[in-house]
Amino acid sequence: MRFLRGYNDAVVLGLARSGAVTRVDLAERSGLTPQAVSKVVARLIDEGLLVESGTRNVGVGKPRTLLKLVADSRLALGAQVERDELRVVLTDLAGDVLDRAVAPLPPDFDPPAFVAELTRLVNGMRDDKLLGVGLGFVGPLDHRTGVVHDATGLVKWHDVPLRELAEDSLGLPVVLDKDTNTAIVAEAWRRGEELRDAVLVLVGTGLGVGLLLDGQVYRGARTNAGEFGHTTIQLDGPECVCGRTGCIEAVHNLAARSGDLAGATAIVGLAVADLVQLLDVDHVVLAGRAVLAQPEAYLAGVRAKLPTADWLPVEVEVTPLGDDVVAAGAAMLVLSEFYGRPR
Ligand SMILES: [Zn+2]
Numbered sequence: 656m657r658f659l660r661g662y663n664d665a666v667v668l669g670l671a672r673s674g675a676v677t678r679v680d681l682a683e684r685s686g687l688t689p690q691a692v693s694k695v696v697a698r699l700i701d702e703g704l705l706v707e708s709g710t711r712n713v714g715v716g717k718p719r720t721l722l723k724l725v726a727d728s729r730l731a732l733g734a735q736v737e738r739d740e741l742r743v744v745l746t747d748l749a750g751d752v753l754d755r756a757v758a759p760l761p762p763d764f765d766p767p768a769f770v771a772e773l774t775r776l777v778n779g780m781r782d783d784k785l786l787g788v789g790l791g792f793v794g795p796l797d798h799r800t801g802v803v804h805d806a807t808g809l810v811k812w813h814d815v816p817l818r819e820l821a822e823d824s825l826g827l828p829v830v831l832d833k834d835t836n837t838a839i840v841a842e843a844w845r846r847g848e849e850l851r852d853a854v855l856v857l858v859g860t861g862l863g864v865g866l867l868l869d870g871q872v873y874r875g876a877r878t879n880a881g882e883f884g885h886t887t888i889q890l891d892g893p894e895c896v897c898g899r900t901g902c903i904e905a906v907h908n909l910a911a912r913s914g915d916l917a918g919a920t921a922i923v924g925l926a927v928a929d930l931v932q933l934l935d936v937d938h939v940v941l942a943g944r945a946v947l948a949q950p951e952a953y954l955a956g957v958r959a960k961l962p963t964a965d966w967l968p969v970e971v972e973v974t975p976l977g978d979d980v981v982a983a984g985a986a987m988l989v990l991s992e993f994y995g996r997p998r
Pocket of ligand 1: 885886898905
């Protein structure tokens with residue numbers, strides 16, 4: 656996606672996002688000259704993105720004017736595409752979800768049917784203040800080219816230039832990423848700089864993980880990192896939609912479908928423990944339909960399998976963003992570009 660603003664504007668907006676600031680704060684934190692800050696601030700006030708709001712006393716000298724971000728001055732849309740459902744949320748510049756729409760998708764939907772349904776939902780929430788649309792889609796896909804390679808479990812999707820198709824139909828900038836990546840973007844956005852090394856485990860119709868390593872979303876060389884559901888956990892295990900056998904996703908889904916909740920949550924726990932050993936993450940966020948239906952069981956199942964050393968604490972939580980986490984994160988990808996600080 657194109658950068659929507661000049662660099663200095665984006666830096667100033669990014670700093671204003673974290674709370675009321677003065678022009679002096681902005682100059683100190685951005686490294687811009689006071690003259691440059693004054694110019695940028697005047698332009699942003701003119702565009703309705705910033706507003707003067709009160710003053711701060713600084714001891715000597717006259718009180719300094721505080722500047723605040725106008726959260727609803729621009730909006731973003733984010734979508735989660737599951738194998739059977741499309742969810743679209745509307746967020747403001749603060750990343751707060753203002754509205755949502757959900758529609759079922761037909762079995763084995765093809766690209767034209769999907770784009771038509773996406774366009775219908777987006778048109779229902781269309782607003783002059785929209786910056787763009789983020790799509791959190793089933794992988795594998797390439798987030799740089801916007802092409803879906805072979806979405807697992809969706810047979811009519813092979814090398815589909817989805818970003819281009821969506822932009823043509825919507826007339827808005829579109830950014831595409833894997834659902835697990837947009838979900839970890841949402842958590843990173845919510846928790847801020849304190850979240851450095853985390854995994855988000857998304858258990859929906861499939862099972863995948865989003866990785867935040869050293870403060871950055873880790874996508875790998877081909878946006879294929881996090882296809883953790885398709886690593887082998889049982890040598891003689893059940894067949895998987897990916898064509899292999901004994902994948903974590905297949906073993907989990909089989910247990911869940913046969914009503915073995917303890918077995919299903921234990922598989923996720925064992926898998927997460929492996930991730931903790933491999934990556935040394937200290938935060939685990941659980942998300943997805945299966946988790947949200949039985950949050951306490953999944954929390955307990957995962958906590959029971961984690962390393963027990965007291966110097967290796969791991970915080971496990973269920974995402975407070977609930978069903979919106981993937982779609983909200985997709986909107987936040989759009990906002991991140993607006994702020995010029997993609998993570
Ligand atoms: Zn598999």
